[in-house]
Amino acid sequence: MAEPTDIGTILSRGAATVESGRLRFFSKAIGESDPIYFDESAALDAGHRGIPVPPTFLFCLNGEVSGAGNTLSRLKLDLARILHAEQAFSYKKMVYAGDVLQFETKVADVYDKKDGQLHFVVMETAVSDVDGHVVAQLRSTIVERRNG
Structure with a gap:
């Protein structure tokens, strides 16, 4: 967890x-x-x-780069018990076919609600171009349902 x-x-x-x-x-x-x-x-x-690049494509590309299964394993979350709670995008610069992008995802927040029955993990991803300029910030929240 x-x-x-x-x-x-x-x-x-x-x-x-x-x-x-x-x-x-x-x-x-x-x-x-x-x-x-x-x-x-x-x-x-x-x-x-x-x-x-269409607006949500970077989220999909990041999922491939990060290996979503590896991320869940590192966070010790049970795939059968998680839900996608929220996602947000902040764009700084247009991205196009042929661009090479760098992705770095980190844990931004971890908290519980409903007496621990809902466990939230917020992740933020910085997306940069080859010159190191941030082109987008991605934010995703997942929630793991827990028993009593």
């Missing part, structure tokens, strides 16, 4: 390249109809330098 002493612990670090084929697939999967998210010509015509 994650403890308040885990706050600040780095859970994962890793890099990933944003691939245009994956962006196209992701955009279609979420029902995105704006062609800038799957047609490079449309993106360039709209003033972008390539296919832009």
Whole structure:
């Protein structure tokens, strides 16, 4: 079980390249109809330098970089008992197909509610470009249900 002493612990670090084929697939999967998210010509015509990353794609890419199963194991959380409670994004700069991104996820908070029946873990991820500039901050909260 994650403890308040885990706050600040780095859970994962890793890099990933944003691939245009994956962006196209992701955009279609979420029902995105704006062609800038799957047609490079449309993106360039709209003033972008390539296919832009849809808003929630970085969360998915971070899940792959961090290995979600490894994260749950490190936090000693039972997959069968957890729920995705919340997620938030703060964007600093546009990200495009071909960009190489660095992800660093750490524990931001750990707390209980309902006399310990609900155990919350808040994680924050800094996403940076190859020059080290932060392009986005991701925040995710998971809750583990516990028996009495």
